Amino acid sequence: MAWFKREIKGIITTTEEKKEAPDGIWNKCPNCKKPLHYSEQVENQYVCHYCGFHLRIGSKEYFSVLFDENQFTELFAELHSGDPLNFTDSKKYSDRLKETQSKTGLTDAIRAAVGKMNGQDIVIACMDFNFIGGSMGSVVGEKIARSIDYSIEHKVPFLMISKSGGARMMEAAFSLMQMAKTSAKLALLAQAKVPYISLLTDPTTGGVTASYAMLGDINIAEPGALIGFAGPRVIKETIKKDLPKGFQTAEFVLEHGFLDFIVDRREMKEKLASFLKMLAPYGIKEEEPAKAE
Incomplete structure (x- = not known):
């Protein structure tokens, strides 16, 4: 049966020896179901080049899209959630935190950074939606609050990218307090006349929508993003x-x-930079002309 197996060097001889493609190289568009190569996704800023569907991405990808040459300094990375x-439930919250941190490489459902x-x-x-559904816990609120303080102190505009299922039930009232806390901090940011742009991505729901996600000087969203408080079924x-058809999509909202706007991710950086130029200078009052004596 020599004809059944090829024995020439360099040719795979059996199906058992066939090598599979490494995980993550190929992906399927959730909308048009066509295959997408990872390099194509990166090149097209994680937007399907067949149908324009915006793939869900996290802080790592957004930072690479928005920061110049992906250069930035992460802020408050040392903050971790407790279990007050x-x-x-079916599992201890403290154990779930450790497992999620190990699986995702994240400390919590948000990262903050400063750059250009x-x-x-x-x-x-x-x-980051991969961290317990992007739920808003005490660390999420604290990082946002400290990021706003940093923006006020250094007169640097603040961009919030929301992607969340809402409040984190495992922290109960500690989670709900973050709605008021972040809203109060944003009021201070407004008093300091430092611009705040809110970017809502798929999905932005629950207490996040009911607080900081909708309080921007400019509120923008990605095409097709789910935006709402309670879910459509509820x-x-x-x-x-x-x-109605298209209820709670960015277009409906x-x-x-x-x-204010829906912006394609491939144009996001240029649009945001344009908005900031229109809002400049940040918190700087023009000098009043000298009065004649």
Whole structure:
């Protein structure tokens, strides 16, 4: 049966020896179902080049897209969530935190950094959905608060990238307090006349939508992003009516006046830089002309 197996050097002789492609090289677009190579995703800023669908990405990818040459200094990386309530469901909250940190390489559901975007200084806080659904816990609120303080102190504009399922139930009231805490800090940012741009991505829901995500000087979103407070299923069951087509999409929210713009990720950096130029100078009052004596 020599004809059944090739014995020429360099040719795979059996199916058992066939090498599989490493994980992560190929991906399938959730919208059009066409295969996407990783290099194509990076080149197209994680947007499907067939249908324009915006793939879900995290802080690592957003920082690479927005910061010049992916150069930045991470802020407050040492902050970790505690377990003040000793919460236990099917698993201890403290154990779940450790497992998620080990799996994702993140300390919590948000990272903050300062760097330059088209030559302009900017502080970016970006949420990571892979960390317990991007839920808003005490560390998320604290990092946002400290990032705002940094922006005020250094007169640097602040960009918040939201991607969250809402409040983190394992921290109960500690989580809900972050809504008021971050909103109060943003009021101080406004008093200091430092620009705040809020970018809502897929999905932005719950207490995040009800607080800092909707308080920007400019509120923008990516195409097709899910934006809302309660989920469509909960709303439908509550009001006992069918929901409009496209309900809670970024396009629907824009049409009803809750967004200023929808911006394609491939144009995001240029658009944001343009907004910041229009809002400059930050917190600097023009000198009043001298009065005649």
